[in-house]
Amino acid sequence: xxxxxxxxxxxxxxxxxxxxxxxxxxxxxxxxxxxxxxxxxxxxxxxxxxxxxxxxxxxxxxxxxxxxxxxxxxxxxxxxxxxxxxxxxxxxxxxxxxxxxxxxxxxxxxxxxxxxxxxxxxxxxxxxxxxxxxxxxxxxxxxxxxxxxxxxxxxxxxxxxxxxxxxxxxxxxxxxxxxxxxxxxxxxxxxxxxxxxxxxxxxxxxxxxxxxxxxxxxxxxxxxxxxxxxxxxxxxxxxxxxxxxxxxxxxxxxxxxxxxxxxxxxxxxxxxxxxxxxxxxxxxxxxxxxxxxxxxxxxxxxxxxxxxxxxxxxxxxxxxxxxxxxxxxxxxxxxxxxxxxxxxxxxxxxxxxxxxxxxxxxxxxxxxxxxxxxxxxxxxxxxxxxxxxxxxxxxxxxxxxxxxxxxxxxxxxxxxxxxxxxxxxxxxxxxxxxxxxxxxxxxxxxxxxxxxxxxxxxxxxxxxxxxxxxxxxxxxxxxxxxxxxxxxxxxxxxxxxxxxxxxxxxxxxxxxxxxxxxxxxxxxxxxxxxxxxxxxxxxxxxxxxxxxxxxxxxxxxxxxxxxxxxxxxxxx
Amino acid sequence: xxxxxxxxxxxxxxxxxxxxxxxxxxxxxxxxxxxxxxxxxxxxxxxxxxxxxxxxxxxxxxxxxxxxxxxxxxxxxxxxxxxxxxxxxx
Numbered sequence: 001x002x003x004x005x006x007x008x009x010x011x012x013x014x015x016x017x018x019x020x021x022x023x024x025x026x027x028x029x030x031x032x033x034x035x036x037x038x039x040x041x042x043x044x045x046x047x048x049x050x051x052x053x054x055x056x057x058x059x060x061x062x063x064x065x066x067x068x069x070x071x072x073x074x075x076x077x078x079x080x081x082x083x084x085x086x087x088x089x090x091x092x093x094x095x096x097x098x099x100x101x102x103x104x105x106x107x108x109x110x111x112x113x114x115x116x117x118x119x120x121x122x123x124x125x126x127x128x129x130x131x132x133x134x135x136x137x138x139x140x141x142x143x144x145x146x147x148x149x150x151x152x153x154x155x156x157x158x159x160x161x162x163x164x165x166x167x168x169x170x171x172x173x174x175x176x177x178x179x180x181x182x183x184x185x186x187x188x189x190x191x192x193x194x195x196x197x198x199x200x201x202x203x204x205x206x207x208x209x210x211x212x213x214x215x216x217x218x219x220x221x222x223x224x225x226x227x228x229x230x231x232x233x234x235x236x237x238x239x240x241x242x243x244x245x246x247x248x249x250x251x252x253x254x255x256x257x258x259x260x261x262x263x264x265x266x267x268x269x270x271x272x273x274x275x276x277x278x279x280x281x282x283x284x285x286x287x288x289x290x291x292x293x294x295x296x297x298x299x300x301x302x303x304x305x306x307x308x309x310x311x312x313x314x315x316x317x318x319x320x321x322x323x324x325x326x327x328x329x330x331x332x333x334x335x336x337x338x339x340x341x342x343x344x345x346x347x348x349x350x351x352x353x354x355x356x357x358x359x360x361x362x363x364x365x366x367x368x369x370x371x372x373x374x375x376x377x378x379x380x381x382x383x384x385x386x387x388x389x390x391x392x393x394x395x396x397x398x399x400x401x402x403x404x405x406x407x408x409x410x411x412x413x414x415x416x417x418x419x420x421x422x423x424x425x426x427x428x429x430x431x432x433x434x435x436x437x438x439x440x441x442x443x444x445x446x447x448x449x450x451x452x453x454x455x456x457x458x459x460x461x462x463x464x465x466x467x468x469x470x471x472x473x474x475x476x477x478x479x480x481x482x483x484x485x486x487x488x489x490x491x492x493x494x495x496x497x498x499x500x501x502x503x504x505x506x507x508x509x510x511x512x513x514x515x516x517x518x519x520x521x522x523x524x525x526x527x528x529x530x531x532x533x534x535x536x537x538x539x540x541x542x543x544x545x546x547x548x549x550x551x552x553x554x555x556x557x558x559x560x561x562x563x564x565x566x567x568x569x570x571x572x
Numbered sequence: 573x574x575x576x577x578x579x580x581x582x583x584x585x586x587x588x589x590x591x592x593x594x595x596x597x598x599x600x601x602x603x604x605x606x607x608x609x610x611x612x613x614x615x616x617x618x619x620x621x622x623x624x625x626x627x628x629x630x631x632x633x634x635x636x637x638x639x640x641x642x643x644x645x646x647x648x649x650x651x652x653x654x655x656x657x658x659x660x661x662x
Contacts, residue, residue, distance in 0.1 A: 079592050079619070088618035115620045124626040126587040134620070310583040 004232040010472050011182070011207030013227035015196040016529045018245040019180030020238060023218045023231070024154040026162035026169065033142060035110075036103040046097045046104040053104075053144035057137070058084050076133065083137050105142045112138035136166055154178060159220050161209050165192040174199055180222035182207050182229050197282075204229055225508075248533075255532025258539055259290030267542040271517055273535055274328070274525040276503060280317070283324035285528040290535060293328025295525020296390070296451070296503040297321055299372070300337050314375035322383045329386045331451065331501075331525075332376055333430070334403075335368070336392035337361055353465060358393020358430075363402055373410040381420030388426045390451050395433040400446050403427070432456035437485035440492030450493050451525075454504025458482055477506045478562040483515075483553055490519055501525060510537035511566035517543070518550030537570070545569075574646050575636040582656035586627035590657035595619045597652055603639025605649070616649075 038046055061084070064077050083089070089111055096107035116134055119127045152169070154160060156177045164185040165173070170192045173181075180202040183192065196203040202224030212231055221230040221241050230237060263271050274295030275286055286294070297318075322330050336358045349355040362369040373389075380387040391403050404427065414421050428449035431437050434457070444450070458477040459465065486502070493500045501523035506512045508530035514537060516524060526534065549569050556562045580586050586594070598605045598616050605616035609631065614621035616635070627633065637646045 075589070079588060082592055082595060082619045086618045086620050088615050088621050115624060118624040119626070122624075122626040124585065124587075124628060126584075127623060127626040130588055130623060 006233050006237060007212050007231040008472075009207050009209055009212070009229045009231065011204040011227045011229065013224055014183075014193045014205045015181075015201060015203035016224045016527065017180070017200060017202035018224070018241055018248060019159055019178075019202040019222040020241055020245065021157045021159045021179035021220065023161050023214055023216060023220045024158040024178075025214065025216055026152075026154075026160055026165065028163055033105045033109040035106050037101045038097070038103050040101070043098050043101070046107070047094055049104045049145050050093050050097070050108065050141075053108075053141050054084055056144045057140045060140070080133060080137055083134060084141075104145050108138060108141050108145070112141075140166070152176075159222055161214060161220075163210075174201075180204075180224065182209055182220075182222055184209060197279075251533045251536065255534075255536040256289075257532075258536040259288065259532045261290075261535075261539065263292070263535065263539075265517070265538060265543045265546070266540055267544065269543040271522040271524070271538060273531055273538075274331075274501075274503075274523070275528040275531065276525050277321060277528075280320055282528060283321065286324050287326070289528045289531040291328075291528055291531055293325040293386075294321060294330040295501055295523070297330055297332045299333060299335050311371050311375045311378070314372065315379055318375060318379040318387075319382065322379065322386060325386065327386070329388055330383075331388040331390050331428070331503075333390040333392055334359065334362060334372060353459065359391050359399050359403065360393060363399065366406070369406065370410060373407055374414070377407075377410055377414055377421040377425065378419060380422035380425050384422045385424070387422060388428060388449070390428050390430055392430045392453075393432065393456075394429050394443075395435050397439070397443060397446065400429060400443070404446070430456075431485075431489050432460065434461045434485060437489045440489045441495065444492050444496035444498050447498065449499045449501065450489050452486055452489060452500065452502045452504060452521075454482065454486075454502065454506035457485060457504070461485060476559050477504070478512070478566070479559045480554075480556050480562060482506075483556075483562070486516070486521070487519060487554060490521055494520070499523060508534060509566075510534045511549075511570050514538060514541060514546045514569070515550045515553050515566065518546030518548070519554075573636065573638040574642045575634055576646060576650055577632060577634050578650055578653040580627050580629055580631045580633070581653065583629050585629045585631065586622065586625060586657075588623065591619060591622040593657045594622060594649070594652060597648060598645070601637075601639070601641045601645035601648075603637045603642040603645050605645065606636040606638075607633050608636060609633040 058081055061077050061081050065074060092111040092114075093104070093107045096102045096110060097104060102110070112134060116131045119131050119134070122128060152172050154173065154176055157179050159180040159182060160173060160178055161182045162184070164183055165181065178201060181192065181196055181204075183203070183205045184207060185205070193203055193205060202222050204222055204224055204227050207229055209229065214231060218232060219238070221233045221237065223229070223241070233241070263273060265271070272292050273290065274293050275282070275289070275291035276296040276298070277283065277294045278298040285291070318330070318332065356364070376387060376389060389407070391400060394400055407427065411421065411423075426448035428451055429436065429443060429447045430453045431440070431450050432453035436443055437457070440450070454477045458475060458479065461481050462474060462476075462479055464471050464474045490500050500521050502516055502521055503525040505526070507516060507524040508526035510533055513524055513534045517538060524534070549565065552565050553562055556565060582590060584590075595617055607614050607616045607622065607625065609625050609627060612625065614625060616622060625633070635646060635649055639645075
């Protein structure tokens with residue numbers, strides 16, 4: 001038998017961890033429902049079938065509710081149950097069965113489709129978006145009317161490959177100890193992703209796995225930290241990942257013990273570790289994983305969930321995060337939409353990552369922008385000295401000046417209304433476009449701090465689209481150019497007396513974190529899951545060792561050399 | 573039968589969450605509840621019906637109630653519009 005070549009697919013990392021196992025494909029139910037007519041004497045039977053299906057689906061949603069710590073999901077579930085019990089749906093389905101003599105599945109199908117079409121035609125974005133949830137109910141009801149409903153045949157230790165995973169299926173899956181989830185669709189806020197994070201199931205989304213001829217039972221590896229999926233891995237690759245998995249588990253256990261200790265290197269030098277946060281569900285981990293506040297609060301998600309959300313919604317979100325930060329600071333990054341996170345209205349751009357995103361979009365959408373600023377400033381009045389603003393995707397100084405002018409406008413309007421806010425609120429800039437790193441000296445005069453976003457800095461410096469799998473081998477944050485730009489930023493910041501933090505994925509790799517600390521960057525922010533491991537490494541090494549490492553790294557000629565330096569450093 | 577004109581006051585309009593709140597409250601009453609807007613008339617106890625209105629902030633609509641508890645229900649529903657669909661402000 002010819003052995004198949006390993007194939008590497010890349011997607012977006014959605015829940016960390018490594019999974020090794022056989023592939024199990026979640027087949028999409030075919031919902032080809034035909035307008036089948038029934039006889040008069042079958043009407044009652046079909047109406048009963050509808051009632052039973054409604055009960056079955058409602059029960060499955062009620063069961064979903066028992067999964068804890070998931071407020072957003074709970075609200076979605078409640079809305080779904082409300083839709084199930086919609087009196088007009090009930091009337092329409094029964095009328096289609098009794099008057100038009102349609103079979104129950106078609107009656108359900110056409111009833112829901114009438115609403116879906118109306119909502120799809122609407123100019124209002126939230127209305128269009130709801131159609132996904134309504135179609136899900138439609139399909140679940142239809143499935144429930146079909147007798148031979150197949151159960152899930154997935155076994156413990158397998159990796160699930162799906163187009164997307166409906167909430168009810170996700171609950172079934174959570175009872176089986178699966179090794180990972182690979183989805184073609186899905187967003188970071190989808191129920192499946194949130195649940196895999198809280199259950200610790202590695203998950204990668206936006207993977208185009210269907211183009212390879214994947215079959216059930218084929219071996220696969222999923223890396224939820226990098227977003228890589230390997231099909232038919234070689235023996236060597238499997239061994240490598242097994243080792244990494246073991247290492248990760250061992251280090252994580254060791255690290256959790258470190259989480260509660262003071263942030264000090266072996267020689268007593270201090271540092272600060274914070275968490276990157278996007279969902280409220282992540283907040284409980286701040287404490288257990290030893291985060292000193294939030295170094296990067298992503299706010300796009302709330303923008304996507306409630307398109308035209310108002311100031312109060314935002315205030316509530318920010319306040320909850322600040323409460324969880326327990327007196328530590330929270331750096332709120334302004335909406336960073338665009339790029340791979342396109343708003344519907346922005347349409348298709350030829351080069352989205354070089355396009356209308358981050359601050360570029362915000363400055364064109366002033367009313368949205370002012371709402372966010374107002375919400376942030378109002379929260380800052382309650383948590384003085386704790387709130388910071390971070391501007392994303394800045395490429396020229398003018399953008400910073402424009403943001404500051406807007407902040408002043410908002411402040412004036414708050415003062416006029418006698419609403420309290422933090423007058424010394426710090427405003428910083430993301431260093432993620434090389435022009436900012438190169439001009440760091442000039443930029444530093446106008447901001448209170450830098451926060452280096454290593455993922456985008458890598459993408460823009462190396463001209464590598466981080467979503468393009470054909471060139472994914474070129475995407476490497478350890479390229480010497482990135483280290484040089486970080487160093488330049490740090491030096492410029494020191495001259496102007498402002499602080500520098502790193503909030504990119506780079507900081508979550510212990511050796512890289514040590515190297516950053518060696519460069520004098522003592523403020524690191526990363527996903528909470530990585531905190532204990534990073535901390536354990538930083539606490540068990542001396543600052544001198546880290547300084548030596550960073551000076552070696554800064555001298556390296558190529559990426560490979562950097563990797564070797566970092567690898568051998570940890571081995572010592 | 574009683575009726576009253578109301579305006580959607582919350583910034584985001586009558587989106588999924590407020591629509592859900594409206595239906596939840598309306599369903600507590602026995603009276604029939606209809607919403608009339610731009611010549612459309614939908615069952616106010618139907619979440620899908622209310623959502624298809626896709627009412628944005630500032631939209632005007634007429635609430636029509638018919639049944640034994642119509643007056644009480646109308647009062648509560650009008651108040652819900654005024655409170656921008658905040659269920660806690662009930």
